[in-house]
Amino acid sequence: MIFRQYGISFQSIELNFDSKALNEVGFRRNHQRSIGADSFRSEYKLVETREIVAEAEGDVQDQTEQQLLDKLERVVDALISDLGEGEVLVIENAQGRDYPKTKQQTSNVIVDGENRLHFFYTIAPPLRIGRYRSLPQ
Secondary structure, eight states, X not given: OEEEEETTEEEEEEEEEOTTXXXXXXXXXXXXXXXXXXXXXXXXXXXXXXXXXXXXXXXXXXXXXXXXHHHHHHHHHHHHHTOOTTEEEEEOOOXXXXXXXXXXXXXXXXXXXXXXXXXXXXXXXXXXXXXEEEOOO
């Protein structure tokens, strides 16, 4: 399960990585679970933090950006599948402070004698995800 802090509580979320969205790296609350921030901090301890980066390049802008987001999503899915008993993931990036965004670099290349655009996408800053383990009762 993945959580993100919203105000005074941690709420379960789903990934919403969409190249057509204003915030390409997005999260949607799924209302499966909500824990007060104080309760969360007293019930779970941080085990590790991962910084996830990805990159993609290609000649179609939207497809290249979506490839980048798909790579990012596969890494997060792998982290979810590796969770042990009593473990959860938490998105550590804060809105308006260090929120991950896609970054685009464009260059001109010549293909078969024609000028073409070539796109290179990265994520900056990295998506930070903490793995937390529940404390013994």
